[in-house]
Structure formats: C-alpha cells, structure tokens
Amino acid sequence: MAISFYKYQGTGNDFIMVDNRKLNFPADDETLVKHLCDRRTGIGADGLILLQDHPDYDFEMVYYNADGRLGSMCGNGARCTVRFARQLGVIEDVACFLAADGEHQASVERDLIQLKMSDVSEIEQVGEDYYLNTGSPHYVRFVDDVEELDVFEEGRSIRYNDRFKAEGTNVNFVQRLSDDAIFVRTYERGVEDETLSCGTGVTACALVAGLEGMESPVRVKTLGGELEVAFEQEGNVIKYIYLIGPAKHVFTGSFSLQQV
Helix, strand or coil, X not given: CEEEEEEEEECCEEEEEEECCCCCCCCCCHHHHHHHHCCCCCCCCCEEEEEXXXXXXXXXXXXXXXXXCECCCCHHHHHHHHHHHHHHCCCCCEEEEEEXXXXXXXXXXXXXXXXXXXXXXXXXXXXXXXXXXXXXXXXXXXXXXXXXXXXXXXXXXXXXCCCCCCCCCEEEEEEECCCCEEEEEXXXXXXCEEECCCHHHHHHHHHHHHHCCCCCCEEEEECCEEEEEEEEEECCEEEEEEEEEECEEEEEEEEECCCC
C-alpha cells in the first residue's frame, strides 16, 4: 500500500504529515515512525503527525516524536497541522481541534497561524532557572550569549539529570535581546538533539520572560525564524496564550509500507 505524505515546516521545525482520516497508517508501529523520521535512511523530520477525524472537533492531531513514540503537545507541529488541514479542505480560516493536551483553537491569517495554547497555572523556580508545562514540559535557563552555547551538551546534561531522566524534559536557553524580544535555542526530548525551533519551548520562554517583567507580546528569535507569543496574566493563571508564526508546505511524496 502506498501512503501519501506531506512535508511541512514551522520556523525550521519539520514534520511528516499524513492524512489518516481513513486510518490507513499503522499508528502503533514505532519502528516505522522512527524510520520515516530518520534523516539518513528515511524522509527526515523532527516528528510525524497524523491528521484524523474526531466526532467532536474539526480534526484530531496525533503527534509522534522522531524516536517513534507518541509525543505530548507540539506547538509548531500544531501550526503545521492547521495549515495542512486547510490544504486538505478540512477547515477554512478557523479550527477547533484535539491534541495530546486537549482542545485548541487556531486561525489562519495569510502566512501566519495563530494558535491558542493551554492555560499555565504553575511555574516552578529552580535556583535561577524555571520549570513549567506548556503542553510539554520545559526547563528554561537564561544565558548571556546563547549563540556560543553548546546546546546539545548543556541540554542533554539537564534532560538526563536525576530529576528528569525517567520522563525527560525539553531544555531551553534564552538570551534577552531587547525589552520585548528574546533569542531561544532548545534541546528537545524525543529528538534528543537541538531543533531549529520548538513551539511549546518558545511559549514557555516567553511566559518566563513575562514573569521577569517583559510585556506581551514577546517577539522570539529562533535558529529557524521568528515567532511571537501573546498572553494575559489573570491572578495566578496565565491565559489567552497565543503562539503566532508561519507554517509552510515543503513537498509531497509517498512511500510503500512493503518497502519501508
């Protein structure tokens, strides 16, 4: 059986997208997903996403990490899925869909996808660093020069420390660029390497920057491009969190299950 796929990227975070509304893809085959995401022997991607029907939503987004395992929420992946859903004719300019962390709304505005993220009620301070969940767990550390940092080694040491090695965490390094802008680099669990951008990580870093006095919206530079995060603080809860940025179709192809 030949299965069509679509390659999308959001600020350099790239994904294999599969229209699985007919449930043709063997969703429980971790080895297949890992192989497809391999950049040397497969298609190559930071993750694989299935777009599926859901009785209560426009669609359901099922996200797999590059290691083949089911993942938690992926912000850039969700923006790409919204763009993909529009390409398929599943939605027009607005969407309400289900992801790993629950319901999300999104809108398509020309080249940008505006994605509503889940509320955040807990931000833990760990020394001078921070730990929070924006649909996926994120550790946030501010640094003076993020471009010179060895993100792989520094991120890996935190991801596999005694606290996080069992479940893992994403690790973000942040540099303040101005009163309303930051530069973020992220080590992602599941990929086990630095990615060019991480949507939930960018969101986490912007919220922490807000905690330290930066006003919404926060402009975020990543190695793969620029994003924006808007939010509102209501008591101890951060609400109306929006991740805003581009999502682009790169190419289309197909693969045979018999040949993989």
